[in-house]
Amino acid sequence: xxxxxxxxxxxxxxxxxxxxxxxxxxxxxxxxxxxxxxxxxxxxxxxxxxxxxxxxxxxxxxxxxxxxxxxxxxxxxxxxxxxxxxxxxxxxxxxxxxxxxxxxxxxxxxxxxxxxxxxxxxxxxxxxxxxxxxxxxxxxxxxxxxxxxxxxxxxxxxxxxxxxxxxxxxxxxxxx
Amino acid sequence: xxxxxxxxxxxxxxxxxxxxxxxxxxxxxxxxxxxxxxxxxxxxxxxxxxxxxxxxxxxxxxxxxxxxxxxxxxxxxxxxxxxxxxxxxxxxxxxxxxxxxxxxxxxx
Numbered sequence: 001x002x003x004x005x006x007x008x009x010x011x012x013x014x015x016x017x018x019x020x021x022x023x024x025x026x027x028x029x030x031x032x033x034x035x036x037x038x039x040x041x042x043x044x045x046x047x048x049x050x051x052x053x054x055x056x057x058x059x060x061x062x063x064x065x066x067x068x069x070x071x072x073x074x075x076x077x078x079x080x081x082x083x084x085x086x087x088x089x090x091x092x093x094x095x096x097x098x099x100x101x102x103x104x105x106x107x108x109x110x111x112x113x114x115x116x117x118x119x120x121x122x123x124x125x126x127x128x129x130x131x132x133x134x135x136x137x138x139x140x141x142x143x144x145x146x147x148x149x150x151x152x153x154x155x156x157x158x159x160x161x162x163x164x165x166x167x168x169x170x171x172x173x174x175x176x
Numbered sequence: 177x178x179x180x181x182x183x184x185x186x187x188x189x190x191x192x193x194x195x196x197x198x199x200x201x202x203x204x205x206x207x208x209x210x211x212x213x214x215x216x217x218x219x220x221x222x223x224x225x226x227x228x229x230x231x232x233x234x235x236x237x238x239x240x241x242x243x244x245x246x247x248x249x250x251x252x253x254x255x256x257x258x259x260x261x262x263x264x265x266x267x268x269x270x271x272x273x274x275x276x277x278x279x280x281x282x283x284x
Contacts, residue, residue, distance in 0.1 A: 087187055
């Protein structure tokens with residue numbers, strides 16, 4: 001776009017919440033391409049950054065499956081960070097009249113699922129580097145995304161329900 | 177005695193936090209008069225997860241049985257959590273007959 005702003009790699013890294021070296025790697029791998037200025041410096045459009053950040057499912061899926069570095073504002077390594085982000089979401093939701101009658105339930109569901117990621121993987125995170133949860137939300141789009149790289153619902157629920165045999169049954173037991 | 181749960185926060189989340197909340201209030205509870213009623217207010221609470229409620233409220237009821245009264249609320253998160261715990265434990269959470277939780281809440 002003609003009026004789209006082009007940002008330096010350091011500004012883009014700050015907005016995305018990743019390191020400059022990560023952006024360089026992503027550019028080289030094709031994951032998040034830059035444009036080059038006349039001087040050969042990497043430049044990123046604001047639109048491109050916003051599109052990337054807005055696709056919460058893609059971000060979460062990529063991290064959950066591949067352990068790809070996350071924008072820091074979506075990553076809750078420890079439960080107090082998750083709790084703080086949850087409180088922020090609660091404030092934003094409480095100001096949205098269209099969901100005023102159910103926002104308590106939405107917060108409850110997000111809270112229980114998110115905290116369970118920490119509780120059920122305590123001391124047993126398979127991936128120490130990527131402990132914790134991805135927690136992203138867009139109140140206007142009515143989207144909440146939670147993900148973790150933990151042991152999985154089947155492994156943890158089997159401790160309480162030994163008869164569970166597969167992931168589908170485990171997810172059904174957990175969420176229905 | 178009245179326990180206002182919002183003094184522990186507006187989003188009541190996690191087993192650990194529920195345990196800590198009960199531990200924090202125990203010294204006050206230990207000084208109650210015999211047979212003194214304990215009212216629990218959900219005013220100002222945004223969310224109450226089953227994990228937190230299981231540790232705090234069930235812990236409180238185990239200690240004080242019929243002396244614990246849950247005050248009326250129409251917060252759907254609270255109602256849903258309490259109904260869930262009643263279902264898990266297969267017994268109603270104790271409430272004074274004149275102060276029942278509105279368990280017929282239906283979200284629009």
